[in-house]
Amino acid sequence: DTAVSQTPKYLVTQMGNDKSIKCEQNLGHDTMYWYKQDSKKFLKIMFSYNNKELIINETVPNRFSPKSPDKAHLNLHINSLELGDSAVYFCASSQPGVVQYFGPGTRLTVT
Amino acid sequence: AQSVSQHNHHVILSEAASLELGCNYSYGGTVNLFWYVQYPGQHLQLLLKYFSGDPLVKGIKGFEAEFIKSKFSFNLRKPSVQWSDTAEYFCAVRGQAGTALIFGKGTTLSVSS
Numbered sequence: 001d002t003a004v005s006q007t008p009k010y011l012v013t014q015m016g017n018d019k020s021i022k023c024e025q026n027l028g029h030d031t032m033y034w035y036k037q038d039s040k041k042f043l044k045i046m047f048s049y050n051n052k053e054l055i056i057n058e059t060v061p062n063r064f065s066p067k068s069p070d071k072a073h074l075n076l077h078i079n080s081l082e083l084g085d086s087a088v089y090f091c092a093s094s095q096p097g098v099v100q101y102f103g104p105g106t107r108l109t110v111t
Numbered sequence: 112a113q114s115v116s117q118h119n120h121h122v123i124l125s126e127a128a129s130l131e132l133g134c135n136y137s138y139g140g141t142v143n144l145f146w147y148v149q150y151p152g153q154h155l156q157l158l159l160k161y162f163s164g165d166p167l168v169k170g171i172k173g174f175e176a177e178f179i180k181s182k183f184s185f186n187l188r189k190p191s192v193q194w195s196d197t198a199e200y201f202c203a204v205r206g207q208a209g210t211a212l213i214f215g216k217g218t219t220l221s222v223s224s
Binding site: 031033035040041042043044045048050055056090094096097099100101102103104105 | 143145147149153154155156157160199201210211212213214216217219
């Protein structure tokens, strides 16, 4: 009965590779988000989707591309991974203007 | 642009001590305010929120926070901390017209038994 789930939980990969992180929510929420938490634990919004439509796209390299096949899923694809991409990526969901629920996070390590 | 400032980077307390974590925000309009907690190795969980009404809000696990509009502050308090409160605490703000949360840099709370 997990509300917001992410896969994988850990991802270790080499520079230059392409990887994807998946997120699913079973709360019936219309809006989903990707946040990045850096090594200093600072959390910052990357993307926000409402009903499969991109509504926020912060200053993020275009190597990052979110994809929402339906409103319950928001995947994050990263091309040409760099060392600086190492972080914990959190997915979240909410109804507009209401509390956001966060997933367990995906710890990405780029070597 | 919206921003959130958490004054304490790392707070160390003994069990039963009282806690107050500072949070100030910068935003010109009406805001929603949140405190989230992240226990070691876990995801963010909502502690409490303020949308409107009584500026003193109570959350889970004995935490409370007071919204002081004139000071743009939303400080988190707990009268008596426990070892299990050891965690990262994040203050966040969202403008009512927006959707994404703007987080502070977090405060690490370490409670010794």
